Structure formats: C-alpha cells, structure tokens
Amino acid sequence: xxxxxxxxxxxxKKLRRAHLKIAKPEISFDEELxxxxxxxHVSLKGYYKxxxxxxxx
Numbered sequence: 001x002x003x004x005x006x007x008x009x010x011x012x013k014k015l016r017r018a019h020l021k022i023a024k025p026e027i028s029f030d031e032e033l034x035x036x037x038x039x040x041h042v043s044l045k046g047y048y049k050x051x052x053x054x055x056x057x
Contacts, residue, residue: 026039032050037043046054 027036028039029035030037030043030047033043033045033047035043035045042048042054046052
C-alpha cells in the first residue's frame with residue numbers, strides 16, 4: 001500500500017481544492033426585451049435568441 005513520504009502542507013491542500021469554488025452565474029442584459037437573463041438560458045418571459053419558445057408570460 002502506498003504511503004506518502006511527507007505530510008502535505010496546508011498550502012498544498014488549499015491549492016488542490018481551489019477548483020471547487022462556487023461560480024457565479026453569467027447574467028447579461030438583453031437589449032430586445034429590456035431584461036436580464038442568464039447566458040444560454042430561456043429568459044423569464046420565455047424568449048431565447050429573440051424568439052418566443054415558452055408559453056409563460
């Protein structure tokens with residue numbers, strides 16, 4: 001069984017966990033609708049790429 005030769009320092013542990021942070025959602029302002037929306041998602045009014053795709057309004 002493999003055993004580490006030395007204790008891993010706190011700095012090395014933090015570097016290993018650095019990619020696990022929570023990313024904020026990308027939000028952009030849609031000029032056509034005058035509303036904010038997430039990238040690559042349907043807007044709250046039901047539009048995607050300028051076309052109506054959902055029945056909610």
